[in-house]
Amino acid sequence: MSHARSSQSQIDSNQDKSYCVIADFFLSFADPTTLMILGIVRKKEMTSRAISQKVGIEPDTILAKLKAMERGGILVSCVRHQNILYRVADLHVLKAFDRILELPLRKMT
Numbered sequence: 001m002s003h004a005r006s007s008q009s010q011i012d013s014n015q016d017k018s019y020c021v022i023a024d025f026f027l028s029f030a031d032p033t034t035l036m037i038l039g040i041v042r043k044k045e046m047t048s049r050a051i052s053q054k055v056g057i058e059p060d061t062i063l064a065k066l067k068a069m070e071r072g073g074i075l076v077s078c079v080r081h082q083n084i085l086y087r088v089a090d091l092h093v094l095k096a097f098d099r100i101l102e103l104p105l106r107k108m109t
Contacts, residue, residue, distance in 0.1 A: 028072050029100050033057060033065055038088065038097050041075065045087035 028034050036055050040046065046054075052062040066086050069075040076089045088094055 025072055025074070025096075028069060028074055029097070031065075033061075034069060034074075035097075035101075037062070037065060037069065038074070038093075041087055042094055042097070045078075045085040047083050047085060051086065 033055065037051055040051055040054050048063045048066055049059055051066070052059040055062060066075060066077075070077055070086070073089055074093050075086045077084050077086050079085075088097075
């Protein structure tokens, strides 16, 4: 196989991986609980217990969602005063979240 063909295969493979990461990111937004969590933590960082109380879902379920969102790059966590606090990973996540929320509303009007 020529070097050019090998390089193109590697580029295609990297692009395929990128598409998978992007698809996983957007799949997170298909879950109502994820959307509720984002709506809550967009304003301030919170513990999983506080988020659980606000959403009204069992703490174990919320913690699993938070961990998945963290793995997906949507949230980050930090330890402060023996508490693990979750917050939105960066401004780009909030921009994507806001755009996603706008789309169904546009169709309704």
